[in-house]
Structures are given as C-alpha cells and as structure tokens.
Amino acid sequence: MSRGEAIGLMLAIIVVAVAAVLPLILDGYWLSVALTAMMYVALATSWTLFSGPTRYLSLATGAFFGIGGYLVGLGMSDYGLSFWLMAAIAPVVATALALLIGLATLRLSGVYFVIFTLGLAEMIRNLVSWIQNNFLGSRGLYVLTDFTDADIYWMLLAVSVAIFALGWWINRSRLGFALRIIGSDEEVAKHVGIDTAWSKVVLFMVTGFFAALIGALVAPRYSYIEPNVVFSPELSFIVVVMALLGGIHRLWGPLVGVIPFTLIWEGITISFPNYTTLFLGFSFLLIVYFLPHGVVGLMQSLVRRVGR
C-alpha cells in the first residue's frame, strides 16, 4: 500500500468512526437531518459509480429507490412478510429491471439516454400507482417496525461503506478503467476490445441494486408508503445535483456535495416549502455554469494554481 493510500484509508476510518457516533450525540431534528444526508450519500455515491466515468446521466434513481420502498411496503402490509425478506428481495428485483433497461437503452447515447430514464421512471410510478389503486385494494401501505432513526442511520452508513469499498475496488479494476475509456471515447473503447454495452449494463445494475436497497432500508422511516410519493422523480434530480455539486470524477466527490446541499435543502423545505423545485432548478443551472467539475474539481484546480 502506498503512502497516499494509507493516508486515505486512515482518513476514511476516521470519517466512518465520526459518522458512526453521530446518533449518540444528535437527537430529534438533527438526527433526522443526518439520516437524510446519509441516505443521499449512499444514493449519490452509487449513482456516480455508473454515471461518473461513463457520463451517462441516469434519472432512474427514483424508480429503483421506489421499487425498494414499495416492495417492502407491499410485502409487509399485504402479505405479512418480514422486513428483512423484502429488503433482500427488492434489490434483486431492481437489479433484474436494471438489466432489462440497460439492454434496451444503453445503445442510446447522450441526451436520449437521459430522457429515456426520466420517462421510464415516470412510467413505472404511474404503472405501480394504477395497479395498486385498481387491483391490490389498499391505497397505501404500512411499514411498521421497531427501528429508530438511529438504527436506520447505521444501516445506511453500513451500505455507504459497502458502496465506497466497491467503488474503490472498481476504480482499480479493468472494469473501472474500461468505463473511463467509454466516457472518454466510446468508439475507441470498442476498438480496443471493450464490450461497451456489457460494461455499462453491469454498472447500471450495481446502481439499481443499491438504490433499491436504500429505498427498502429507508421505508420504515416513512411508515406509510404511497406509490406516488415513494417513486419520487424529484429524488432522481436531487441525487444528480448533489453528485454534480461535489464532483463526479472522484469517488468521494458526491460526499462533498451532499452535506451542504442537504442542509440548504432542509432549510428551504422548512422556510419556503413552495420554492423547492425552483431552488433545485436554479442550483442545477449554477452548478453546470460555474462548477462543471464540482467543488472537488474547483479545489483541485485551485491547488494546481497555487502549486505553480
């Protein structure tokens, strides 16, 4: 292990340790803010595993997240199944769906892929609502568990650590290198022997898996699950904005974006609840215009300038 890696590992251990003791210090409102932030850390980091190197912006996060929450609700509420069983099934279902979507869409490039994932997420939301309202009797589903906010927070922390470990491993692997080449020039990628379609599908499945797992673990927080709410398109956009704000060229980039954005978002939701969408759109514009490489990219170019 090189010096830089050793320092990085030490820092990571310290950050995880601090994150792990937060629920013992925080309570009530601030614990719930920390929980939200942890959820977005996990979502934005796993989103970046795929969209960072390939530059295929996926707006399907809400759909996968929704599948997690919805299946947990459906299984517990209507079929009396256990939370853990449903939390295990949901990511598998989402992974299979990601495989199908991937095979169908990853031939699309650029903006067509973005639009498709957005449309697909909306379609799934409406389809599930329709089935729920017309065939499955109840309009909403209850997820009743003994989990406290702290329990959910710790579960999400464990998932985040797993995502970081996987991301670190992928970045060092041939697969990670292949994704960077795909993001750089897909035509060249094919001609150096990379199965571009399969590489993209595999990573898309990974992000689908984690988004559904996170959705399932967070479900007990809401207690009452309604398809229209849990398949939130807004969530897909928030994840993209947070990841872009932090920077998608480093594994820990999204983490840097999530924390400030969650705090501001919470503030706006409380003080100006009618302006959240406006704020989201406005931040998106600002990031694209002024921070194309995120906060991390900005810091790196500042460091480089000082170094010169």
Add this chain to the structure above:
Amino acid sequence: MTSQSVPILIVETLTKRFGGLIAVDQMSFDVREHEVMGIIGPNGSGKSTTMNLISGALKATSGTIRLKERELTAMPAHKIARLGIARTFQLVRVLPDLTAIENVVAGAAFAHKPRWGAEARAFAVALLERLDLGGKQDLPVGSLTYIDQKRLELARALASEPEVLLLDEWLAGLNPSELKIGIDLIASLRDEGRTVILVEHVMDAIRSLCDRCVVMNSGRKIAEGTPAAVLSDREVIRAYLGDG
C-alpha cells in the same frame, strides 16, 4: 518475401450500401502475413469504409471478411479487436481524459494479448520510448503536438500486439519533415515483420512502404499489384486524373 507468405486476412465480395449509395462494391483482396498492403484511390472511393468494415465500426451489407480461419463479418468491433485487429482513425482519436501512458495501457488491457497492472505499464513505457514519446508518459494528451498524438494513437494500436494493423491515413496532415519521420516509423514496423493495411494519399509513402496495393474507385477494385505496376496502370491514371 511476401509472395510465399500465407494470406492472413481474406476479404471476399465485400459490399456496403448506405441506402441507395454503394460505398464498397464487391471488393475482394487478401493480405499476407508480414506484408504492408496499401489501399489507395481518389477521395470517396470507399477506402475508409473498407477499413471500417474490417474493424467492425460498420457492418457489411454482404460478403465476408476472414482473419485466418475466423469469420469476422458479423462480429462487433470489440470482438474483432480481441481477435487481433487494431486500428488508428482517419481523424486522430486519442482519449482526452487519460494520460499518455493510460492511452497506451487502454490498448493493451482488453485486446488481443491482454496485459494489466505493472506488466501493462512497463510494456506501455517501452512502446512510448519506441515511438519517441519517452518522458511524455504522464502528460495530459491535450498538451501533445499533432504528430505526438498520432504516435500515441499508433502506440495504443500496437499495444495489443495485433495480427493486422489498420492505419487509416495515418500520415495525413503531417508537414514534410514530420512526414519523413512518419514514413520511417511505418518502415520500421514493416521491418519488425508486422502485417499492416495502409490507407494513404501520400504517394511517396505508398511507393516506399507497400509490398502490394489495391486501387479503389467508386467502391470497386480497379487494380491490384506492386505500387510501381498499379501506378502506371491506365485505368488508375484515368481514375485519378480523369480522361485525358
């Protein structure tokens, strides 16, 4: 030396249509091991399309392409690359987000004879030095000059140790002194015993580098033979200069 060698790449009645336009029309030729084979012809005669069909960038409408015993015709580009066909592009395509050495490792990591990790890096360093890019390995590719980018693209193609190397107008856009360097470089590849298909407009390069060449016009093969023979062929002269 070439006349005794066995054909390694065999193209038979290869045709490519784009709607009503027939870009490549019933092309047949073969490439023998260790030879440099030129494809020449006026602009729009179908040379680059032929290269794109061989590398898998385009799918043939009909006809076959075989590498030794394997038929490549319907294969996707990445499988063709893995079987040992590497290429450079008509408009130089380096990977802008990667450093110079990563560009070369990209050529080595997935293709015909895969290398990874320290072995791939060492191999890439040797290739960069071989192409006079030593010392530039950690530079971002955007800071390289045009000829260095061309060299880098060639290094990437060589990194897979291809059975057949496709050079699509690799010499285009070089100034006279760079051209000399470029021709010498391709000559050294020939001396190493590599098999190369060269699409080129620079006639000096064709004369000095190619063992044989085929001449295309309007998608068809109009001549085949040694450079001296085809360049004095009446039909070839007419294709280039028009009826006189």
